[in-house]
Amino acid sequence: MSPTAVDPLAPYDAVLLLSYGGPEGPDDVLPFMRNAAAGRGVPDSRLREVSGHYGRWDGVSPINARNAELLDALRAELAARGSRVPVAIGNRNWHPFVSEALRELADGGARRILALTTAAYASYSGCRQYREDVAGALALLAAGEDGSTGRGRETDAAARVGGAGGAPVELVVDKTRPFYNTSGMLAANTDAIVTAFNQLVADGVSADGIRLVLVTHSIPTSMEELSAPSAEERADSGEAGSGSATGGAGEFSEGVAGLAGAPRGTSGADGSRGELSGPSRESWGTGEVSEGVAGLAGAPRGTSGADGSRGGLPHPSLPEPGVAADLSTEISYVAQHERLAAVLLDAVAARLGRRPQADLVYCSRSGPPQARWLEPDVNDHLEALATGRLTDGRAVAVPAGVVVAPIGFVADHMEVVFDLDTEARDTAAHLGLPYARAATAGTHPEFVASLADVLAERAAVARGEDVRPESTTGTGPFHTVCPPTCCRPAGHPGGEHPHATTHQ
Known part of the structure; x- marks a missing residue:
C-alpha cells in the first residue's frame, strides 16, 4: 500500500x-x-x-x-x-x-x-x-x-x-x-464434509448408507426463543415481513430429517421437543x-x-445494512443453523453427486435436570440411529456410517476434541458405527x-x-x-x- x-x-x-x-x-x-x-x-x-x-x-x-x-x-x-x-x-x-x-x-x-x-x-x-x-x-x-x-x-x-x-x-x-452466512463459512464446511464422506467410502463404507450429523452447541430453549424477535415484537417494530424470526427457512429438500418448521422453543432437529439436561462447560x-x-x-x-x-x-x-425494518431478517439461533444446513446440503450434494440424509443435533448441554436445552444430544442421536429410529421414535434406515460435522464451531476446541472426538466417537465405536468427524472451518x-x-x-x-x-x-x-x-x-x-x- x-x-x-x-x-x-x-x-x-x-x-x-x-x-x-x-x-x-x-x-x-x-x-x-x-x-x-x-x-x-x-x-x-x-x-x-x-x-x-x-x-x-x-x-x-x-x-x-x-x-x-x-x-x-x-x-x-x-x-x-x-x-x-x-x-x-x-x-x-x-x-x-x-x-x-x-x-x-x-x-x-x-x-x-x-x-x-x-x-x-x-x-x-x-x-x-x-x-x-x-x-x-x-x-x-x-x-x-x-x-x-x-x-x-x-x-x-x-x-x-x-x-x-x-x-x-x-x-x-x-x-x-x-x-455464519458468508461464502467462506459455506465453502469450508462443504470441503470438510466431502473430505470426511470420502474418507468413510475409502474405508469401505457404502456411500448410499452414510448419514450426515450436523452438530452445534446446545443452549437453553429460552435463550433460543429470545435470540430473535417474536412475531408480536416484529409487528411492533414495523410491517410484518414474510420471514420468520424463529424459522423462516422454508421446507428443506428431501433427505433432511425435520430441520424445517420447528415449533418455537424446540430444536426442530429430529422432531424432538427440546427438553433436556446434562453436564457441560459454560459461562x-x-x-x-x-x-x-x-x-x-x-x-x-x-x-x-x-x-x-x-x-x-x-x-x-x-x-443497519441488511436489517429489515420489521427485524424479520434477524432470525433465531436455531433458524440460522437451519438456513446454513439447507444451502450446505445443496453444496455437498453437488460435490458428491448424491444428497445424504442429515440431521441437526447438539452437544455440550448443561444446567439442572429440570432445565430445558436444545436437543437431541449427539450421543442420544447416534444411539437412536443405531436402532433404526430418531430420538422422537420415527423410523429411519440404520446408517452404514456417520459423518459428524461441527458446523456450530469454527475451530477444534474442547467442545470438539472432547465432546465429538472423544465422547461421540466412543459412542459410535460402542455401537459399531463407522464414524468420521469433519474438520472445522479453522484457517481454511x-x-x-x-x-x-x-x-x-x-x-x-x-x-x-x-x-x-x-x-x-x-x-x-x-x-x-x-x-x-x-x-x-x-x-x-x-x-x-x-x-x-x-x-x-
Missing part, C-alpha cells in the same frame, strides 16, 4: 479478535473454570470434576493454539489486502483478557477498534455477551484500572485484568455482524446491556453506544477471506458507504449492534441469572 493509500479498514486503526479463552496449564484450569462458572454458585468440587476433561491435554485448552493460528492467518489476509492495522486477541475467561488486548492496542496508538468474535452465529452468548465483555473492559481502561491487582495470577483472572495497565484512556470499539452472564442501549454499555460517551447511540454507525436513525483460506470481508464491510459502513451484506442463506442476522429484542439472555422470570454457553 502506498503511503497515501487509505487503509481498507479505515477509520479503524486496530482489530480485536474476541474469543472465549482457555487454560494454558494444569494450574490454570480451576481458576479458569471459576471464571467460566462465575455467578452460578458452583462448588469447587464440581468444577474439579469437570476440569478433569482438560487432563487429557495436560491442562491446556486446544482453543489457544487454534486461535493463534487464526490470528496469524487473519493478519496475513489483511496485510495482503493492504491493511496495516494491528490485530490482537482478547478473551472472555482467560489471559489475555479483553482488557489486556485493548491496553496493548491502546499502547500502540489505537483509539478506534473493530471487533470480530469467534462465534459465527448470533445469540446472547455469541453476540450480546461479547459486547458486554468489551463494555466492561472499556470501563476498566477509562478508569485506568485494567492492570494487575498485584495479588497473584488467580486474583487477576477473577478480575479479568493483567499486565502493567496504564493511564486512563478512552477507546471506540465497534463490532462486526455474525458470519454465565454477569449482567446485561440495558434495553434501549444499542451500543456497548460502559463505553466512553459518544463512542460505542453507551449514550444510546448506534455503536458508531453514521446514520443512527436508520436500520476462503473462511479467513470471509472474515476479512466482514471486517471491510463494517469499515465501509463506518465510512458512510452504501453496503449490501453478503448472505449465502438469504437472511441475517446482519446487526452489529443487537436490537433490544435480539440476542437476549436466558433466565428465570424477571430476567435474573442470565445463562450463557461457551461458544469458544
Whole structure:
C-alpha cells in the first residue's frame, strides 16, 4: 500500500479478535473454570470434576493454539489486502483478557477498534455477551484500572485484568455482524464434509448408507426463543415481513430429517421437543446491556453506544445494512443453523453427486435436570440411529456410517476434541458405527477471506458507504449492534441469572 493509500479498514486503526479463552496449564484450569462458572454458585468440587476433561491435554485448552493460528492467518489476509492495522486477541475467561488486548492496542496508538468474535452465529452468548465483555473492559481502561491487582495470577483472572495497565484512556470499539452466512463459512464446511464422506467410502463404507450429523452447541430453549424477535415484537417494530424470526427457512429438500418448521422453543432437529439436561462447560452472564442501549454499555460517551447511540454507525436513525425494518431478517439461533444446513446440503450434494440424509443435533448441554436445552444430544442421536429410529421414535434406515460435522464451531476446541472426538466417537465405536468427524472451518483460506470481508464491510459502513451484506442463506442476522429484542439472555422470570454457553 502506498503511503497515501487509505487503509481498507479505515477509520479503524486496530482489530480485536474476541474469543472465549482457555487454560494454558494444569494450574490454570480451576481458576479458569471459576471464571467460566462465575455467578452460578458452583462448588469447587464440581468444577474439579469437570476440569478433569482438560487432563487429557495436560491442562491446556486446544482453543489457544487454534486461535493463534487464526490470528496469524487473519493478519496475513489483511496485510495482503493492504491493511496495516494491528490485530490482537482478547478473551472472555482467560489471559489475555479483553482488557489486556485493548491496553496493548491502546499502547500502540489505537483509539478506534473493530471487533470480530469467534462465534459465527448470533445469540446472547455469541453476540450480546461479547459486547458486554468489551463494555466492561472499556470501563476498566477509562478508569485506568485494567492492570494487575498485584495479588497473584488467580486474583487477576477473577478480575479479568493483567499486565502493567496504564493511564486512563478512552477507546471506540465497534463490532462486526455474525458470519455464519458468508461464502467462506459455506465453502469450508462443504470441503470438510466431502473430505470426511470420502474418507468413510475409502474405508469401505457404502456411500448410499452414510448419514450426515450436523452438530452445534446446545443452549437453553429460552435463550433460543429470545435470540430473535417474536412475531408480536416484529409487528411492533414495523410491517410484518414474510420471514420468520424463529424459522423462516422454508421446507428443506428431501433427505433432511425435520430441520424445517420447528415449533418455537424446540430444536426442530429430529422432531424432538427440546427438553433436556446434562453436564457441560459454560459461562454465565454477569449482567446485561440495558434495553434501549444499542451500543456497548460502559463505553466512553459518544463512542460505542453507551449514550444510546448506534455503536458508531453514521446514520443512527436508520436500520443497519441488511436489517429489515420489521427485524424479520434477524432470525433465531436455531433458524440460522437451519438456513446454513439447507444451502450446505445443496453444496455437498453437488460435490458428491448424491444428497445424504442429515440431521441437526447438539452437544455440550448443561444446567439442572429440570432445565430445558436444545436437543437431541449427539450421543442420544447416534444411539437412536443405531436402532433404526430418531430420538422422537420415527423410523429411519440404520446408517452404514456417520459423518459428524461441527458446523456450530469454527475451530477444534474442547467442545470438539472432547465432546465429538472423544465422547461421540466412543459412542459410535460402542455401537459399531463407522464414524468420521469433519474438520472445522479453522484457517481454511476462503473462511479467513470471509472474515476479512466482514471486517471491510463494517469499515465501509463506518465510512458512510452504501453496503449490501453478503448472505449465502438469504437472511441475517446482519446487526452489529443487537436490537433490544435480539440476542437476549436466558433466565428465570424477571430476567435474573442470565445463562450463557461457551461458544469458544
